[in-house]
Amino acid sequence: MIKGVNLFSGIGRKLLCWFLLLSILPIMVVAILTYRYARETITNELINEEAFIAEGIKNHILTILNAGEYSSQFFASDEFIRRHLEMLNNNPDNKHIIRKFNDYMVYKTNLNKDFYETFVLNHAGIIVASSNKKSIGRIEFGADYFTYGKHGTYVKDVYMNENTGEYSIAFAAPVLKKRGGKFLGVLVIRFNANRLNEIVTGKKTGIKDDAGSFLRRGMTSEAYIVNKNYMLITSSRFKENAILKQQSKTEPVTIALNYGKEVTGVYKNYMDKSVIGATRYLKKTGWILLVETEESEAYSPISKFKNRAITVVGICIVAVIFISFFVSRGIINPIILLVNGMKRVAQGDLNFRLETNLKDELGELTASFNLMTDDVKDSREKLLKLKADLEERKEYLESILRYANELIFTLDTHGNFTFINPKIKDWNYSEEELIGQHFSSILPDKQRKNIDQVIYNSSARIFEIEVLDKQKYTRNILLSTSLIKNIKGQLISILGVAGDVTELRRLEKKLVQSDRLASIGQLVAGIAHEVNNPIGVIYLYSTESLKLYEKVTNSLKLISSIPISDNANQLTEVINNLDTGLNTESRKDALKKELLHIVDDLNKYCKELVQINNVVNKHRAFLYEYLEGSVKESVRCKELISGLLDFSRQKEPEMGMSNVNDLIDNVLSVVEKQYRKEKIEVVRMLENNIPNIMMDARQMEQVIINIANNAVLAMKEAAGKVEHLGTLRKGELTIGSRFHPERECVEIFIKDTGIGISKKDLSRIFDPFFTTRKDGKGTGLGLSISYGIVKMHDGSIEVESEVEKGTTFKIFLPLKANKEQELSVVKL
Structure with missing residues (x-):
């Protein structure tokens, strides 16, 4: 064994533990599963056996109970028992009948060795006959076998007889008269309950x-x-x-x-x-x-089986330990050689190689080590060559930076200048003056509050900001910054590129001023045209109303000139003459003529009143029509003025984090039912991964409602064009959302199947007071207001339309909107 190798530490200990685990675990699993199988088998066999025994005992008990019930019913239907019970009910003191009845009860009881006693209760619940003479005369009116037995067969639960101390079961059955079924009493058999124990x-x-x-x-x-x-x-x-x-x-x-x-x-x-x-x-x-x-x-x-299994597992553990020891030794020695070889290569000896005769995986690993050493040696030579190339490229890039027409600089993580190219000399600064200074040192005071937004901007945006040259003159520049991060994603530097657009902005201001004057003239002309039409209608209706007023007034004067009061006075005088009693024939004729004269006058006046009433009603209808038209045109003027005020007073949005899917659901919850009543099918197409964005939710709801209402009106107009075909066209309004991660924006699209917008009108739909509605109800300000709201959210609107097929509005909102930014060039 190589010096320093310990099989019970490091990889040796791990190999030994794995050998033990992989060898012993299957044995233990098999032993446990076998033990559990044996246990479950014994349990199932015992349960089945005991269920079989229980079923047999149950059937035996039911046989006894059925036999007891049958016996009680059979005895109760015995003619001898019925006849003698009826006799005792009529003559309870007849001792001869009692003796014969008792002997018969003894006979019945002896028919079955398990019968303790057989007795009969009369209709009053008194024992009148029994195989046990001591029971005769005992009152059992409250006993349950009497209470329930008189209504039918009854089995009393096991109980201890108070007189004999015997555990018994009682079977009771009613004794009924053969003819008529009159209740005579109850027959009870007291059964030996010890039979259940047996x-x-x-x-x-x-x-x-x-x-x-x-x-x-x-x-x-x-x-x-x-x-x-x-x-x-x-x-x-x-x-x-x-x-x-x-x-x-x-x-x-x-x-x-x-x-x-x-x-x-x-x-x-x-x-x-x-x-x-x-x-x-x-x-x-x-x-x-x-x-x-x-x-x-x-x-x-299975207890013996468990002990044997434990013994076998123990023997296996000992055997595996010895086998694992020798196997681990053969694996560890080549690994130690590889470790020592790697240490020599790490110290710089790239000519060191290992020799081995192994043909297994460890031999392949040794060969791979030698190949790796060769590759490291070649890579080192390539790195030296690459270093020289990088030095040359560095010099080339420095030349580009030095002679670039744009200002290029770098900042550290705190915003201080670390590099500036010579273009800074156009602002009368030297590179040495600004190195180490903070970027805000060249900004005016009003721009310094947004400095973090400019420096640490992670999106590919171009900011337009104002800077100060060395003479403190203001310059407009287009600034783009990029965050430079290391492999771990940590910020290490900031790269900035700036272009001077001061002269360009001066020329733009002149162009904007002239364009603004032209726009104001066009806007005034549009206002005059839109307001002049309803005012002309109001003037026409007002003059006609005055003429009608004069005609109605003249008619009312005719009513006041009719002398109805004179006729009323004459009629009163006639009535008074009737009351005086002067009823001569000549006087009656005079009164009659006078009354007829009054009636003629009244009829004449009634005809005149009817004519006046017809004239008044006729002119009143025209007057109502003129006044109603004046009111409608006044409301239209009010809407025009209100829309114009909204257009001119668009307030800054109150920004907050919101989700466009929730925004669309809120809008549709308000208008969807009304759209469906107008046979417009509403379809939602909302993506699930829409992120929250900064926006004014109420203003964006107004934008969606304005565009959706225009879409519904377009579909209703399209449906009206095909009514002569006998069919009803069903419009479809689709509102949805999409997320564009590459553009860092969220899209809201509103699509309809209406009449579409012609190419001629498509370029004017966002102009104030422009409308294509033929009913005169549109103000032409809805889309203008919507366009302004989207622009204030740093967004844009795109429109796609095809005549007779439909229109699609697409609203693009950035993920991080800024009130002071435009879509492509952000002014600070």
Whole structure:
């Protein structure tokens, strides 16, 4: 063995442990599985045997119970018993009848050796005849065999007879008159309950003269019966005087009494010992039969097997230890040689090689070591050559940096300059002045609050910022920064590239000023056109309303000129004359003429009123129409002004982290039902991996609702174009989301199957007051407001449309929006 090799440390100990584990574990697993199989086999065989015994005992007990019930019914139907009981009911003091009746009861009792006593109770519950003369005259009115026996066959549970001290079972049956079925009394047979002991435990005499008895099995096996009061009604093998004294409220007894189910398996018996048993439920009497054997006795045959298995495993462990020792020795020695060889190579001896005669894996490992040493030697020579190439490339890159037209610099992790190319001299700085200074030293005060956003920006964005040259003049630059990290992902430096755009921004301002004046002129013209139309309508309706007002007023003046009050005074005078009693013929004729004259006048006035009413109603309808039109046009003016105010007062968004999927669900929960009423099918297409983004949720909800409402109106218009074909076109509105990791943005798309937008109108849809609606209800500001909101979120809107097929709006929102940034060039 090589000096320093210890088989009980390091790899030697590991090999030894693995040999032991892989060799002994299967043996132990087989032994445990065999033991468990033997245990389960014994348990199943014993359960089946005890279930068979329990079934046999159950059938024997049922045979006895059925025989007892039959005997009681047979005796109760005996004509002699019925006739003599009826005689005693009529003449209870007839001693001759009593004597004959008692002798007959003795005869009946002697027919079966297990009958203790046979007696008859009259209709009052008094024993009038019995095979036991001491029982005659005893009142049993409250006994359950009398209470239940007079209604039909009844079996009384095991009880101790108070007069004889015998454990008995009572079978009762009603005695009825043959004709008419009149109740005469109850016949009771008191049966020997010890017969149950002989069935379940066997006779204690030790003589096997009863083929119907089931003998005990083993030293701990036992069979017994429990009644519905949880009391043993047969003897216990292990406890004296257990009948009606020992309680057995065990799990199988409780299950049988509560659910009527029979249990087989392992459980605790009434002595709280684990047993393997089987139960049978006798529904007729509510008894539970249990046949049990203690687990300790049941599993005793496999205890020897367990001891033998332990001995075999121990011998195997000793053998494996010796075998493992020698096998490990043959593996470790070549490994030690390899370790020593690697140490020499690590010290720089690249000419060292190992020699071996092994043909196994260790031999292959040694050969691989020699090849590795050759590769290391070649790699070292290549590295030296690569170093020279890198020196040359370094010089080349320094030349590029020195003569570049853009300012290139690097910062350390704290934001201090570590390198600046000579382009900085255009700002009248020297490289030595700024090396070691913080980047914020060349920024104006208002820009310094956003310095971290500029320096540590991880996205590929271009920031437009203001800087100060050495003379403190402001310059506009486009700045791009990149974070440089090591292999572990730790930040080690920051690379920056800046381009001066000061002169370019000065020219842009002039162009923006001129374009703004043109936009204001176009906007004013649009406002004048949109507001002038409803105002003209309102003016027309107002002038027509004034004319109608004059006509209605003139009609009302005619009503006031009708002399209805004069006719009323004349009519009052006529009535007063009637009351005076001047009823001469001449006076009556005069009054009659006067009344007819008044009636003619009233009819004339009524016709005039009807004509006036028709005129008023006619003009009132026109007046209502004009006023209603004025109100509608006023509302339209109000909507135009309100939309214009919203367009001009777009407030800054209140940014917060939100998820566009939740945003879409919130919007659809409000509008989906209304869309479906209009036969628009709403489809959600939401991706599951959408990240949260910074946005104003309420403003973005407004954007989605504006675009979705326009889509619904477009689909309704498309459906109206095909109504003449006799079909109803069903529109489909699809709203969904997508995540674009390469663009670092989230997309919300809204697609419809409406009439589409022509190429001519597509370039104007975001212009203020532009609308394609023909009903005059659109203000043309919805998409303009939506466009402004998206822009304030640092986002963009794209539109794809095809006439007669539909339109798709795509809203792109960045993952990290900034109020002060634009999409491609961010102004700070």
